Amino acid sequence: MKLFNSRLRSQKHMKEKVSEIMTTDPITGTVPSPLNEIVKILIKNNLTGLPVKDVKNHYAGIISRRDIFANPAETQAALVMRNAKTVKEEDSIKSAAIEMLNQHRRHLTVVNENNEIAGILTPQNFLQVVKEKYGNIKVKDLLKTITIPVWGKTPVSILPTLMRLSGVFTYPVVNSAGEFIGLLTDRDLFDKIDLKSTTVLSEAGLGEDEDPWSWG
Known part of the structure; x- marks a missing residue:
């Protein structure tokens, strides 16, 4: 009976914290560096964006393809990156989703208590939560x-x-x-x-x- 109850609680468990869905140890860039170096990393790893750290290994910002398109003449990564807001590992998934929507972007950096990059969130990270909560919504309702x-x-x-x-x-x-x-x-x-x-x-x-x- 205890085993059954344990399994039942496990099935009912809904992910609540950012740490439960984030991508850990993400590929990062560094500033200062030429923007071309960031572009090479994005293309080589088939990424749409990545968090950037400074020489002290602290979070400095984030660069995405859209940022590069918005600054076609820039050659330095530091002049293209956005110092976007971050979330913490212990933050709720809901608050992280709201922050991503507020930024109108597809990348959200997760930092630890030392402001070091701990992970990254993209829409893909939220898919399982969406499936669990909104699995009955039809595609035609979102088109x-x-x-x-x-x-x-x-x-x-x-x-x-x-x-x-x-x-x-x-x-x-x-x-x-x-x-x-x-x-x-x-x-x-x-x-x-x-x-x-x-x-x-x-x-x-x-x-x-x-x-x-x-x-x-």
């Missing part, structure tokens, strides 16, 4: 009915500006007949970055040193 399509022959140099101004980072691609032919995301653009360039985006044809609208 966005308004999207921003792009034409398949649109020059790629226009897209970083479009993403930055619209705040939208995923686009359905259509042909001249308005038919869906694929999907384009900021990851697709990020993979085009020239790591040998003096600036991260400009030399890749994705910067703002030329008029991206001068086409067609």
Whole structure:
């Protein structure tokens, strides 16, 4: 009977603390360093963003692909990173989710009592909790009915500006007949970055040193 009750309590246990769902020992960057070094880490490890620490191993900020797109001419990581708010390991999952929503970002750094990076949260970390609490919600109830399509022959140099101004980072691609032919995301653009360039985006044809609208 005791064994049965123990199993029953275990089944009913809902994860409550950040430490229970966070990704531990995340890949990090360091400042000061050239931005290209951060870009290399992101591409090599197929990451969308990473926390950054200083030379004393303390949390300094976070850099994501969106931050890089928003600063196409910068060459130093410290000038691109955001000193975003963090959460602690003992914080509640609910408070962490609210903080992520407030930041309108997909990465949230977890620090310990010494302000050292202990982990990271992304939407994927919340999936099990969402499944347990909201498993009956249908996909159709979450769909966005308004999207921003792009034409398949649109020059790629226009897209970083479009993403930055619209705040939208995923686009359905259509042909001249308005038919869906694929999907384009900021990851697709990020993979085009020239790591040998003096600036991260400009030399890749994705910067703002030329008029991206001068086409067609």
